[in-house]
Amino acid sequence: MTSLNLEALFQSKIDEETKIEPKDWMPDAYRKTLIRQISQHAHSEIVGMLPEGNWITRAPSLRRKLILLAKVQDEAGHGLYLYSAAETLGANRDDLVQQLLTGKAKYSSIFNYPTLNWADIGAIGWLVDGAAIMNQVMLTRTSYGPYARAMVRICKEESFHQRQGYEIMIAMAKGSPEQKAMAQDALNRWWWPSLMMFGPKDAESSHSDQALKWKIKRKTNDELRQQFVDVTIPQAEYLGLTVPDPDLRWNEEKGSYDFGEIDWEEFWSVVKGNGPCNKQRLQARNKAYDDGAWVREAASAHAAKKEQRKLEPQLETKAA
Amino acid sequence: MKNEWPLWEVFIRSKSGLSHKHVGSLHATDAEMALENARDLYTRRNEGVSLWVVESKHITASDPDDSDPLFEPAKDKIYRHPTFYDVPDDVTHM
Ligand SMILES: [Fe+2]
Numbered sequence A: 001m002t003s004l005n006l007e008a009l010f011q012s013k014i015d016e017e018t019k020i021e022p023k024d025w026m027p028d029a030y031r032k033t034l035i036r037q038i039s040q041h042a043h044s045e046i047v048g049m050l051p052e053g054n055w056i057t058r059a060p061s062l063r064r065k066l067i068l069l070a071k072v073q074d075e076a077g078h079g080l081y082l083y084s085a086a087e088t089l090g091a092n093r094d095d096l097v098q099q100l101l102t103g104k105a106k107y108s109s110i111f112n113y114p115t116l117n118w119a120d121i122g123a124i125g126w127l128v129d130g131a132a133i134m135n136q137v138m139l140t141r142t143s144y145g146p147y148a149r150a151m152v153r154i155c156k157e158e159s160f161h162q163r164q165g166y167e168i169m170i171a172m173a174k175g176s177p178e179q180k181a182m183a184q185d186a187l188n189r190w191w192w193p194s195l196m197m198f199g200p201k202d203a204e205s206s207h208s209d210q211a212l213k214w215k216i217k218r219k220t221n222d223e224l225r226q227q228f229v230d231v232t233i234p235q236a237e238y239l240g241l242t243v244p245d246p247d248l249r250w251n252e253e254k255g256s257y258d259f260g261e262i263d264w265e266e267f268w269s270v271v272k273g274n275g276p277c278n279k280q281r282l283q284a285r286n287k288a289y290d291d292g293a294w295v296r297e298a299a300s301a302h303a304a305k306k307e308q309r310k311l312e313p314q315l316e317t318k319a320a
Numbered sequence B: 001m002k003n004e005w006p007l008w009e010v011f012i013r014s015k016s017g018l019s020h021k022h023v024g025s026l027h028a029t030d031a032e033m034a035l036e037n038a039r040d041l042y043t044r045r046n047e048g049v050s051l052w053v054v055e056s057k058h059i060t061a062s063d064p065d066d067s068d069p070l071f072e073p074a075k076d077k078i079y080r081h082p083t084f085y086d087v088p089d090d091v092t093h094m
């Protein structure tokens, strides 16, 4: 078949909602786009452990500590599901990890913001995992089979992440005036970065059209952002907290909220590496990787030795 | 750097009476580590009662481009399905 026919056949499979599986023919650009998107998603899960990991040793109770540990462990798992989904496309795990460690690969900018106090852990679970869920629920219907299946597994685990965060927010917002002020302050700092998680505006999103045609994405950035605002505002109201947006108001006609303009200058500056914690995050990942080198080497050596021992008795029989 | 740990495919039996089902893959130095990693990665919420791990290189997959000729022989044998046969309405338990 000519590549033109193959491409038409591929698109018709997409159009009729047949999933693409690893060994199926796919256009090079589809493969590349997916490897980039899935590995960036994996890196985000891995780097995403850092801001929360920062608070594990200082969680206010054993209950909160166990919960936070379990959540952070889940994020490690999400990273691993996604790396193996990228590998089904022919990517190499070590290469992907190197791209993260050298700063060549991107990850979600939200993780370049600092976690200053315990209320931030509540705000992250509620808002950051909440925004991630919006995106990931959409991706359970993405056209590439292994990516869609990883997303189903991830979404099942995410819902506890958001709930534990919201529970922290409830405890603080209904607590002492100082606690409520901390919760409000955390919301003030995390609100806009959370809205930025959905990426540039549709008009400025370079890969968007093709990704929609290939059904890698099923909704646009702006659609997802609007959906997030609409479900989150009532949750903020329940807490008795206000989002830091003077332009926010209910629009009766369109049945959803109008909201203010994102500070796009800040958005691009963090993407380009100038956020508050970009350097710190990369340093932490590199340190973890370097400090773990001896463990990886020892495990390889141990496995080789065991393999050798299995062979040795046979050698002895031969010699006798 | 380039002595990457081998890739393993993970299969889980979710409860007794059901077959093992593929859930994903992971890297590990050997089978024992693959089982331990599979436990931590794929069964954090009681997803299974039994695990299989198989090194990915040992799996032979059919080629999707050949799937038409490969599965062709079964396609025209509709008489293998019970719906092919007419059973009179008066006849029961069949
Ligand atoms: Fe996650």
Ligand SMILES: [Fe+2]
Pocket: A075, A129, A132, A158, A161
């Ligand atoms: Fe999460």
